[in-house]
Amino acid sequence: LAKTTQPISMDSYEGQEVNITCSHNNIATNDYITWYQQFPSQGPRFIIQGYKTKVTNEVASLFIPADRKSSTLSLPRVSLSDTAVYYCLVGAGFYNTDKLIFGTGTRLQVFP
Amino acid sequence: GAVVSQHPSWVICKSGTSVKIECRSLDFQATTMFWYRQFPKQSLMLMATSNEGSKATYEQGVEKDKFLINHASLTLSTLTVTSAHPEDSSFYICSASRAQSSYEQYFGPGTRLTVT
Numbered sequence: 001l002a003k004t005t006q007p008i009s010m011d012s013y014e015g016q017e018v019n020i021t022c023s024h025n026n027i028a029t030n031d032y033i034t035w036y037q038q039f040p041s042q043g044p045r046f047i048i049q050g051y052k053t054k055v056t057n058e059v060a061s062l063f064i065p066a067d068r069k070s071s072t073l074s075l076p077r078v079s080l081s082d083t084a085v086y087y088c089l090v091g092a093g094f095y096n097t098d099k100l101i102f103g104t105g106t107r108l109q110v111f112p
Numbered sequence: 113g114a115v116v117s118q119h120p121s122w123v124i125c126k127s128g129t130s131v132k133i134e135c136r137s138l139d140f141q142a143t144t145m146f147w148y149r150q151f152p153k154q155s156l157m158l159m160a161t162s163n164e165g166s167k168a169t170y171e172q173g174v175e176k177d178k179f180l181i182n183h184a185s186l187t188l189s190t191l192t193v194t195s196a197h198p199e200d201s202s203f204y205i206c207s208a209s210r211a212q213s214s215y216e217q218y219f220g221p222g223t224r225l226t227v228t
Contacts, residue, residue: 043116043205043219044156087155099146100207100217102156 004088009107018075020106022088025069033064033071036087038105044087048073075108083110115139116208118220125196125227132192133223135206141186142208146217147179150203162189196227 005023012018024033032051036044048055050062050071061074075082085105091098115138125131135145144163148156160176162168162183170176180192189208193200205222 038156041203041222041224043207043222045219046216049216099158099161101158102148104155 004090004103006086006088006103006106008104009109011109011111012078013111014079015077018078018082018108018110020073020075020086020088020108021070022073022090023070024088024090027068027090031091033062033068034089034100035060035062035073036089036100036102038085038087044102047086078108078110080110080112082108084108114210114216114218116142116206116218116220118204118206118223120223121221122224123226125225127197127227128195130192130194131196131225132190133204133206133225135189135191135208135220137187137208137210137218140208140210142189142210143186144209145183145189146207147181147189147191148205148207150205150222152203156205159191193225196225198227201225201227 032049034049035047037047038044048057048060048062050064052064055062063072085107087102087105089100117136117138119134123131146161147159149159150156158171159174160168160170160181162181164183164186168181178194183189203222203224205219207217207219209217
């Protein structure tokens, strides 16, 4: 399973766009990139998953360059409620029965 | 849809006793369930993978005799912490995969265990 590296923490203000980058230099051909969000004392919540190029849903966008050695989660116009820990996972694969290995995550703090 | 519940949400027990935590998929059948442990300010650590009707697969370093996992049906998995000690105090989270569905795993709200 490919290891991931993320910034430990980030600060932002309401209304700003936040980009969290994750490095995964050893990503394998079959690996997908998945992002989860976790609030204190709650279970993680799926945000987005992608394999290459760009993926967008109602919550976020995921940018993946051609070499796939990194990825960027983009949160448009964050609000206070986006304060959480964001985890980048690689190697979870396409199948939901694959085990997930969580890295350190990025603690995002949004200020008013 | 795709809701996973855990019971209890928090529990306090005395050292040496056993505690059972339930994980239920409320509106779907879960072929596979996972159990995680999370210490304060740390990431989730996968403990084991359980498939309905078969023995759980434990991650390296996790004592299978201490953390008993039973996946008796497609909607219920249980984790029993046997002979609990204060160092077992943690946040335990389960997740479930919906059969014949997408790649997403659905997480429960977690159970806070405190051993005194």
